[in-house]
Structure formats: structure tokens, C-alpha cells
Amino acid sequence: MIEPRNRVVQLRRYGGPDELEVVDAPLPTAGPGEVRVRVLASGIEYTDTLIRRHLYPQTASRRPPLVMGYDLIGEIDQLGAGVTGFRLGEHVADMTVLGSNVEYRTLQASDLTQVPEGLDAAEAATLVLSWMTAYQLLHRAAQVRRAQRVLVHGAAGAVGQALLVLGGIAGLELWGGAHARHADLIRELGATPIDYQREDFTRVLPGGFDVVFDGIGEDGYRRSFAALKPGGLLCAYGYSAGVQGQRRMLTMLMWIARLYLWRWLPGGRRAFFYSINAMRLRHPTWFIEDLQRLLAMLASGAIRPRVTERISLDDVAEAHRRLETGGLDGKLVLCPDLPSRRNRH
Structure with missing residues (x-):
């Protein structure tokens, strides 16, 4: 039987966009107090380019290889022992700083914000x-x-x-x-x-x-x-x-x-x-409260974030180049289920 794998965006070493590569990694398993999610959308941030160039204080002590990805919207597909208040198939949001430009990952259930049903995952990820x-x-x-x-x-x-x-x-x-x-x-x-x-x-x-x-x-x-x-x-x-x-x-x-x-x-x-x-470290409940408020505003139509383009895992390096060039009028959002540009025709 073939063991399921997980495709991830990995930073080989600090430097330019060419240091990013998509590699296979083991499929994670949810531990106690965790859930595993299938990632639906993950923002590509200007902050990601700082992390990649070793210019971001919060990750400066980390040593590559690193898995990139600051945030995500995911669908729960596995519940770890002791997790309550969440169900399989539910959509959730989290900010991870690293590790979200992936197909699957595990998250602490206590950090999650529930996402209202029916929201576009890429738009929700911008929040x-x-x-x-x-x-x-x-x-x-x-x-x-x-x-x-x-x-x-x-x-x-x-x-x-x-x-x-x-x-x-x-x-x-x-x-x-x-x-x-x-x-x-x-x-x-x-x-x-x-x-x-x-x-x-x-x-x-x-x-x-x-x-x-x-x-x-x-x-x-x-x-x-x-x-x-x-x-x-x-x-x-x-x-x-x-x-x-x-x-x-x-x-x-x-x-x-x-x-x-x-x-x-x-x-x-x-x-x-x-x-x-x-601020999240000092006031963790604020983060969930504020994100719930923003998600509710998105659900009601009070706000409508601009998504410039939805991109695939294979196109992340090009997305980093576009961010550094500037001039975008909206957000680039990684959607792992999306095929790469060269495979869309």
C-alpha cells in the first residue's frame, strides 16, 4: 500500500525566490488536542518574502529547511484525542507564521477560529x-x-x-x-x-x-x-x-x-x-474575537477583500517575485488544489 504524502512549499536556504521548492513530506497525524486540516487557501504575504530573506525577527532564529506559509483556511479531516467543539468537514482559520503553504497540516484546536459556512476560502484567507x-x-x-x-x-x-x-x-x-x-x-x-x-x-x-x-x-x-x-x-x-x-x-x-x-x-x-x-501572545482571545468579527463582516457583505489571483503550490516562487516587484492591487492566495499554470490548458 502506498503511504499518503503531503506536498509542501519548502525554503532550502535563506535567499531569493529560487530557494523555494515544492517537495513531498509525510502526511501528518493529529495528536492530542489537535486537528488535521486539508488546506483550502493560504495567503501569500509580503511578510513571507521577509522570512525568506532572513529579515523577520520572529523567525530569525530558525534554520532552513523551513516550510513556508503564514496563515490558512482549512477543512478539518481528522480530529485528535480530546478535541471537542469541532467536527469533520468544518472550515477553520489559523495564523501559523510558518507551515501553511501545504496540502495538509495539523493545528492546535485551541488556536482555531470557526469559519461561517458558504464563505469563499480565498477571500476568507485574506482576513x-x-x-x-x-x-x-x-x-x-x-x-x-x-x-x-x-x-x-x-x-x-x-x-x-x-x-x-x-x-x-x-x-x-x-x-x-x-x-x-x-x-x-x-x-x-x-x-x-x-x-x-x-x-x-x-x-x-x-x-x-x-x-x-x-x-x-x-x-x-x-x-x-x-x-x-x-x-x-x-x-x-x-x-x-x-x-x-x-x-x-x-x-x-x-x-x-x-x-x-x-x-x-x-x-x-x-x-x-x-x-x-x-498582541496575540498577550491577548489570545482578542485574536479569535476579532477574526470572528471580520468573518461575520465578510459573510454579511460588509467587506469584500480583493483577491488578485489564486495560485498553485508550484507557482509560489513566481508569487514571491510579484510581491517584491509591487504594483498589485489585491492579494495573491495559494489554493493547493489548483493545478499549476502550465497544467491548466
């Missing part, structure tokens, strides 16, 4: 990291209030789009920074576009913004901090400018550390760095 980051930045970190004036950097990206949509629902007055080609998209999402190449965002709003969300880190967040009004708040959550500028991880960690020193400067402005993993 686990990108939309959750946006929701928690708005409502857990910044605790925004209606009518506040808010600037979103990288507004055309996955988290940026989610910030604009959820910020609009929260009644915020929004500005979105991006390249000029994305101006129509940003207007469609309810914000005033700011063209990075032609406009100085520090001068757009006399008096300054109540809140700035910055996942880019241009100039080590200095200009974002300068764009705040007295008493305003800078929520940093990424450093893509440092990555593109090939800065060392230590340099970017120093940028983050400096944020906390700025609160001692005159003007009462504050800054801090949001990490979805740190």
Missing part, C-alpha cells in the same frame, strides 16, 4: 493576517474615534486597503499615500489620495494628523512622526522601505526601538510598533 492587522491597528492599538483624521501609508497594499475600508466603516476621515497609478483605487475605497512622488504628506493637512499608520518606514519613520498633530499617534507596523534599501535587520530594529523614545519629545506625540504576533 487572517492582512485584515486582522488593519482591524487591530485601528481598534486595539490606536483605538480610533469617529471623525479623526488619519493617514495610511502604502494605501494600495493589502493592509492599506483594509485600513481604508475598516477606517471608513469606523467613520474616520482618511488620506491614503501611494503611487499616482493607484489614485482611483484609493478614492474608490473612500480616501483622499496622496501621490508620494509629487506631494509632501507632511504638508497635506495643516495642523497634522490624529493618527498615522506606517508599514513602510521611509526615513526611519521620522517624516510620519512629523506629520502628526500635537498629541497624535504614529502606529508603525512594517519597514518595507528598509528591506528595499537592503538595510540590515539590526538597523530596522533600531528604528523600532527609537519610536518609543520619541514620546519624550515636546508636543505629546506618541509612537509605537504593532506586532500581530506580540
Whole structure:
């Protein structure tokens, strides 16, 4: 009898997209307190490219080979001993950081969020990291209030789009920074576009913004901090400018550390760095509550995430290249059941 196998996206060594390969691995078995899921969809994240390049602090101590994949929507196909509250065939969501770009994997039942029936798995997968980051930045970190004036950097990206949509629902007055080609998209999402190449965002709003969300880190967040009004708040959550500028991880960690020193400067402005993993560790129930809320919004039609393309396991390396090139107006989502592009004709 042939032993069932599991195809997984493995990182051979830290480096470029060519270090990713699809390999066969043993089919996992659910242990006590675990479930095994057949993966229906897994987001391909910009964060995955940082992990691949050894620029992500949470995985910096890990040594390849590693199985990639930050999040997933899966269908339970095996229940481990002692698991209650879940059933075979049920769809669930989880954030794993590693190990979700696979056909099958095991998960701790206590970490799972149940997914309402009938939801598109690829759309639901966009919520686990990108939309959750946006929701928690708005409502857990910044605790925004209606009518506040808010600037979103990288507004055309996955988290940026989610910030604009959820910020609009929260009644915020929004500005979105991006390249000029994305101006129509940003207007469609309810914000005033700011063209990075032609406009100085520090001068757009006399008096300054109540809140700035910055996942880019241009100039080590200095200009974002300068764009705040007295008493305003800078929520940093990424450093893509440092990555593109090939800065060392230590340099970017120093940028983050400096944020906390700025609160001692005159003007009462504050800054801090949001990490979805740190917040989940401190408040695990928040993660499930917030994801349930987002899934309910998706089910009701209140939000509709943009899925640019559904891709196969064999096309993950190309997806990483596209993420690093930029210019996408939605999410790339891995669907393991999908055949590779070369086998679709």
C-alpha cells in the first residue's frame, strides 16, 4: 500500500525566490488536542518574502529547511484525542507564521477560529493576517474615534486597503499615500489620495494628523512622526522601505526601538510598533474575537477583500517575485488544489 504524502512549499536556504521548492513530506497525524486540516487557501504575504530573506525577527532564529506559509483556511479531516467543539468537514482559520503553504497540516484546536459556512476560502484567507492587522491597528492599538483624521501609508497594499475600508466603516476621515497609478483605487475605497512622488504628506493637512499608520518606514519613520498633530499617534507596523534599501535587520530594529523614545519629545506625540504576533501572545482571545468579527463582516457583505489571483503550490516562487516587484492591487492566495499554470490548458 502506498503511504499518503503531503506536498509542501519548502525554503532550502535563506535567499531569493529560487530557494523555494515544492517537495513531498509525510502526511501528518493529529495528536492530542489537535486537528488535521486539508488546506483550502493560504495567503501569500509580503511578510513571507521577509522570512525568506532572513529579515523577520520572529523567525530569525530558525534554520532552513523551513516550510513556508503564514496563515490558512482549512477543512478539518481528522480530529485528535480530546478535541471537542469541532467536527469533520468544518472550515477553520489559523495564523501559523510558518507551515501553511501545504496540502495538509495539523493545528492546535485551541488556536482555531470557526469559519461561517458558504464563505469563499480565498477571500476568507485574506482576513487572517492582512485584515486582522488593519482591524487591530485601528481598534486595539490606536483605538480610533469617529471623525479623526488619519493617514495610511502604502494605501494600495493589502493592509492599506483594509485600513481604508475598516477606517471608513469606523467613520474616520482618511488620506491614503501611494503611487499616482493607484489614485482611483484609493478614492474608490473612500480616501483622499496622496501621490508620494509629487506631494509632501507632511504638508497635506495643516495642523497634522490624529493618527498615522506606517508599514513602510521611509526615513526611519521620522517624516510620519512629523506629520502628526500635537498629541497624535504614529502606529508603525512594517519597514518595507528598509528591506528595499537592503538595510540590515539590526538597523530596522533600531528604528523600532527609537519610536518609543520619541514620546519624550515636546508636543505629546506618541509612537509605537504593532506586532500581530506580540498582541496575540498577550491577548489570545482578542485574536479569535476579532477574526470572528471580520468573518461575520465578510459573510454579511460588509467587506469584500480583493483577491488578485489564486495560485498553485508550484507557482509560489513566481508569487514571491510579484510581491517584491509591487504594483498589485489585491492579494495573491495559494489554493493547493489548483493545478499549476502550465497544467491548466
